[in-house]
Amino acid sequence: MSTSKKITIAIDGYSSCGKSTMAKALAKKLGYVFIDSGAMYRGVTLYCMRNNLFDSDGNPKIADVISALSNITIAFQFNEKTLTSDLLLNNENVENNIRMPDVAEKVSSVASIKEVRAKLVEEQRKMGVNGGIVMDGRDIGSVVFPNAELKLFVTAKPEIRAQRRFDELKNKNVETSFEEVQKNLEERDLIDSTRTESPLIKTPDAIEIDTSDLTPTSQLDLAYDLTLKHIVC
Secondary structure, three states, X not given: OOOOOOOEEEEEEOOOOOHHHHHHHHHHHHOOEEEEHHHHHHHHXXXXXXXXXXXXXXXXXXXXXXXXXXXXXXXXXXXXXXXXXXXXXXXXXXXXXXXXXXXXXXXXXXXXXXXXXXXXXXXXXXXXXOOOEEEEEOOHHHHHOOOOXXXXXXXXXXXXXXXXHXXXXXXXXXXXXXXXXXXXXXXXXXXXXXXXXXXXXOOOOOEEEEOOOOOHHHHHHHHHXXXXXXXXX
């Protein structure tokens, strides 16, 4: 798609609403760069898990996490097989590792740390400085790119989100139960929506998309139509 101006598209929303699938497909259709900001927080979380930066109750040792940030590098590498980008943690491809339930269980607590968010927001802004980017996460439209030309807020019914996540893990042969998945989503929703630093919110200028009854194709078509209305040719 050729236009005189490539815009910044910010997609926020809850876990397992389909926002990453939508964002990837939209970026591909537009010829834009896709950045999964959530993967970046998962990468930091994985580092903390590997380096014993959680206490016995499963909470991050905040001072130790902050001290470790200078030792953490986050980058993306294009995967020719999947045609998307994999996360590199200190030059190691950890794309599969960061999608595991144990990381999902802890990521919101790490993401709530002010210094962690500051480090990753700075990196995210560098990635999107020239536009032509689709980035999804929790605070993209509110904090990372408050002036994004198009902001989408994706949601879905809680039970549908839990089923989608459960099916995804089952397809990856990850041992878990529907109840465990549902509990994890509820806990993450609470932390993400109530944290002091960059809580998950729908900004006044964001367009809400409820994916409960939409197929991935329908979601993409809707997002693409909205994008066309915001691109200045």
